[in-house]
Amino acid sequence: MCVGAGPGQRPGAGPGLSSPLPGGRERWIQAAMARPRVRLVVTADDFGYCPRRDDGIVEAFLAGAVTSVSLLVNGAATESAAELARRHSIPTGLHANLSEGRPVGPARRGASSLIGPEGFFLGKMGFREAVAAGDVALPQVREELEAQLSCFRELLGRAPTHVDGHQHVHVLPGVCQVFAEALQAYGVRFTRLPLERGVGCCTWLEAPARAFACAVERDAWAAVGPFSRHGLRWTDAFVGLSTCGRHMSANRVSGALARALEGTLAGHTLTAELMVHPGYPSVPPTGGCGEGPDAFSCSWERLHELRVLTAPMLRARLAQDGVQLCALDDLDSKRPGEEVPCEATLEPFLEPSLP
Numbered sequence: 001m002c003v004g005a006g007p008g009q010r011p012g013a014g015p016g017l018s019s020p021l022p023g024g025r026e027r028w029i030q031a032a033m034a035r036p037r038v039r040l041v042v043t044a045d046d047f048g049y050c051p052r053r054d055d056g057i058v059e060a061f062l063a064g065a066v067t068s069v070s071l072l073v074n075g076a077a078t079e080s081a082a083e084l085a086r087r088h089s090i091p092t093g094l095h096a097n098l099s100e101g102r103p104v105g106p107a108r109r110g111a112s113s114l115i116g117p118e119g120f121f122l123g124k125m126g127f128r129e130a131v132a133a134g135d136v137a138l139p140q141v142r143e144e145l146e147a148q149l150s151c152f153r154e155l156l157g158r159a160p161t162h163v164d165g166h167q168h169v170h171v172l173p174g175v176c177q178v179f180a181e182a183l184q185a186y187g188v189r190f191t192r193l194p195l196e197r198g199v200g201c202c203t204w205l206e207a208p209a210r211a212f213a214c215a216v217e218r219d220a221w222a223a224v225g226p227f228s229r230h231g232l233r234w235t236d237a238f239v240g241l242s243t244c245g246r247h248m249s250a251n252r253v254s255g256a257l258a259r260a261l262e263g264t265l266a267g268h269t270l271t272a273e274l275m276v277h278p279g280y281p282s283v284p285p286t287g288g289c290g291e292g293p294d295a296f297s298c299s300w301e302r303l304h305e306l307r308v309l310t311a312p313m314l315r316a317r318l319a320q321d322g323v324q325l326c327a328l329d330d331l332d333s334k335r336p337g338e339e340v341p342c343e344a345t346l347e348p349f350l351e352p353s354l355p
Helices: 025-033 051-062 078-088 124-132 138-156 166-171 175-186 207-229 250-261 301-310 312-320 328-332
Strands: 037-047 068-071 092-096 163-165 237-239 269-276 323-325
Touching: 037 051, 037 092, 037 250, 037 328, 051 078, 051 301, 068 078, 068 138, 078 138, 092 138, 092 166, 124 166, 138 175, 163 166, 163 175, 166 175, 166 207, 175 207, 237 250, 250 269, 250 312, 312 323
Parallel strands: 037 068, 037 269, 037 323, 068 092, 092 163, 237 269
Antiparallel strands: none
């Protein structure tokens, strides 16, 4: 199974790697057949946030380590990112943003529950707190989502391959319903369901990060109903909350996928998404969504992810685990009889994490 591609070559389209296991190709094939096969979409978030970040994302895509990107239409480098996506034929979705920087819709021109006094979104936790308190007007959420979908079409000349949420805002209570309605109206079928099996037990995560991951998981479970009713699709499994930034390694990516596979039958084809944030560190004041780049974007952690993703060790480990990298449109062309990712497919793979 192919787990990478050369420059300009579509991931999953080339010849397979040589055997990473002792004993040659025959033993590798036997090992791969003994465990479920995984088709993995690797999505780089925050495309358009910063030119240096975008350079790293494109480098990872051309190396075959990233198969999809999610574009911020209010990012400092949105237009140049869109040009890069067109030039390199990168599968590109929308990274819907309701929490960082300036809006692109009507809220930009006046008072709105989505923004603070200075005209910026309320922030990662501020937006969540406002939603929980009922202080966010959902019609204004709908207007901003529609404005971002329209902006994406203007930039790329087509609809997004998928839409997910910056900082997972798309699964918040109430917001997920509006999100599902907007995507259905715009004909977008694929989204992200950030349910990572066992993330609550990942002790290497700092307590705030683990608490946030578990909160995202609880919201995602509640979003399953609205997403399903409006015909949205997602992969069987999701990975990335436990492998973000400094926490990414070949062993942890492989381990997260292994947790997702627990309980599945040999021969079952599991689809999964790995959320990543590679790139070269931002250098202030360049970058961000109107307020400058954040600390995470300026740190070495983005570069660390880029190095892990493009290193031979991860590729060999994925090959050993029977993982095939692909794009979302490869999943969309499932053969007759294959399962469609939906509410009914969650139970065999996922269970709520410990708080």
